[in-house]
Amino acid sequence: MMSTDLYVLFQPFVLLVGLVIGSFLNVCIQRLPEDRSLIPNSACESCGTRIQAYDLIPVASYLLLRGKCRHCDAPIGGHLPLIEALTGLVSWLVFVKLIPDAAHLDIAHLAAWGVYFGFCSLLIVLSYVDIKHRIIPDQTSIYAIPFGFAAIVLLNQLGYDGWLAIGWRQSVLGALFAGGFFKAAAIIAKAMAGYDTLGLGDVKLVAMFGAFLGVFPGVIWVMMLGSILGSVVGIIATIVLRRRPWMPFGPALAAAAMFYVVYGDVVVQGFFPVLALWAV
Ligand SMILES: [Zn+2]
Secondary structure (H helix, E strand, O other), X not given: OHHXXXXXXXXXXXXXXXHHHHHHHHHHHHHHHHOOOOOOOOEOOOOOOEOOHHHOOOOHHHHHOOOEOOOOOOEOOOHHHHHHHHHHHHHHHHHHHHOOOHHXXXXXXXXXXXXXXXXXXXXXXXXXXXXXXXXXXXXXXXXXXXXXXXHHXXXXXXXXXXXXXXXXXXXXXXXXXXXXXXXXXXXXXXXHHOXXXXXXXXXXXXXXXXXXXXXXXXXXXXXXXXXXXXXXXXXXXXXXXXXXXXXXXXXXXXXXXXXXXXXXXHHHHHHOHHHHHHHO
């Protein structure tokens, strides 16, 4: 009974944590492409006035200020509250997926929530930066790989055995296989198309996915779904916008990876029961 109350209380808490982390992701989105420090020292990007704590409440401050700086009226990007709301939602979705009821509310499962919510936070940052600047920051891809390995070892040590639980071998193999496979695919695609369709950024990205999701079915499934999604969106965008072909593989792969974290068990067990058995 006690733990059920605690479980109910935890849900608004993880939502709140998500909103606050979303605020920090906005700092990363702004500064990673410019190689600036990520230590938040909130000041208006336009007039440089220090922003007070009461104007830094996720989503609410944007609405109260009607999207403008309190001092100089410079518009505040509308993506800021959207990223905060999305991050809050993802935090809660990962929580209820990995900790489905009060009986699973323990240190091991909370650690798993931390790891996979952190993973999804990387996905949000890199998708936005890739769409805006056409680059995937190393901090959100290759530099995150050792953290993926360490996180998997930690979850093993804690005895985590729920959805997404993989061993360190799956993690290492996942990074090597996904990175190698995409590198080969990039070389073949360039030879056939004559220009880069898959960048080195995408190779580092799927290697990072492999470290967190394991080789099978995790990263293989994500590469399949992400590539199909990226190609379809890319072909439609190229036709509609009539510009040089651009395949948004980074964001599409990230969307597939996030979908896998939140709904992958349903898909794996529902559509590929044989694969699910094999993976165990
Ligand atoms: Zn200002």
